[in-house]
Amino acid sequence: MEQIHDTFAIEIAEYDEWQHRSRKNNFFELAYILDGKGFHSVNYVDYPYKENGIFLLPTAKCHQYIIKETTTFLFVRFTGNYFASNTNNQVDYSCWFNRLNFIMGNHNHLSGELIEDDDDKKQLKRLLDVILYEYSRKDICSSFIIQNTLVSVLAVICRNIQQRNWDGRTFNDEKFVDLLNFISFNILDAEKLSVKYLSQKFHISETYFSEYFKRNASERFQDYVLKSKLRIAQSRAKFSDTPIQEIALELGFTDSSHLNRIMKNHFGKGMREIRKEMQG
Structure with a gap:
């Protein structure tokens, strides 16, 4: 896995057969399907995936992919360090640690795509395409752009999960x-x-x-x-x-x-x- 920044990491990997990933002391990874077909499996419940699918991959081994056609993944790994304060004149992301915990605590962790809302799915794909582009470009600004884009990625995920949580529940105030x-x-x-x-x-x-x-x-x-x-x-x-x-x-x-x-x-x-x- 290539470290683009000392507080987060991304990787592009091609698999013919799924391999459990070593991800010590991290919350989860986003798995963005660049191409290929198969199933996202959680506790033996399978959900089909294809190109442009977006999934959450926690550390737990109950999550895996059943690969039917050679699949290329873009993995975006989130760690606690990503949200710690820094001294490099960059944005202080400490408050986003709350959102990481919100995702962990409120996502259902079942098989299936991370985002259900079509508009949010399109928005998240655009953001992940920015990350993919900057990952390939690797110039002096790429790390900063990726880091800032990840802030927006988490905001979209949180919004979608919160909307799902409120489904069917109404408040007058x-x-x-x-x-x-x-x-x-x-x-x-x-x-x-x-x-x-x-x-x-x-x-x-x-x-x-x-x-x-x-x-x-x-x-x-x-x-x-x-x-x-x-x-x-x-x-x-x-x-x-x-x-x-x-x-x-x-x-x-x-x-x-x-x-x-x-x-x-x-x-x-x-x-x-x-x-x-x-x-x-």
Whole structure:
């Protein structure tokens, strides 16, 4: 795999037969089908793929491709380092770490294409074509262009997943939808998830905020945030090889024991049990 930047990597690979990929300590890869045919398989459920298909490939071995015609993939790998602050006078992407976790926690991880909305699919293809072009060009600006394009790639994916999550669910208050989106995309930022900050940002009385949230969501604000974090933790236990202690700290828990205890209270299973069941 060629490192285009020390915080992300892309690769073009041609396979006649699928090979499980070594992707230590990363969240997932996007797999963009440049040509070829076959099936995307998750837990023995197969979905056909063809040219221009876009799929999510987590670390877990339950995801694979059944190749019927020689297939060329463009892989875009995301790691935690990609979203860390940097000192190279480039954009600070630390806030996008939240979106990476949002994707992990809210995507269904079933077989099939990552994007269902036709317009979003076209938009994502255009962005991936930019990455492919810059990957081939490899000039002094290519790394910067790819890095910035990846920001847009994640935004399109998040938008599509959020739209899927809201399908069939309606809210009378548009401001409340904006509030939920803000919480989802800032789930790791304790300051931005404080009642004081949210009340000021969305022009809601701080003393009325808890009542406002419960009236619209039918659950307490604290419970909603906790369940969102646990959903991310559960997904990362299943579909990544990130150490559990690291997941716990990133999501704001005291340590892995604290996270395990709360996870068991809500799901009846701890993180290690969840990971063992999924990855063997």
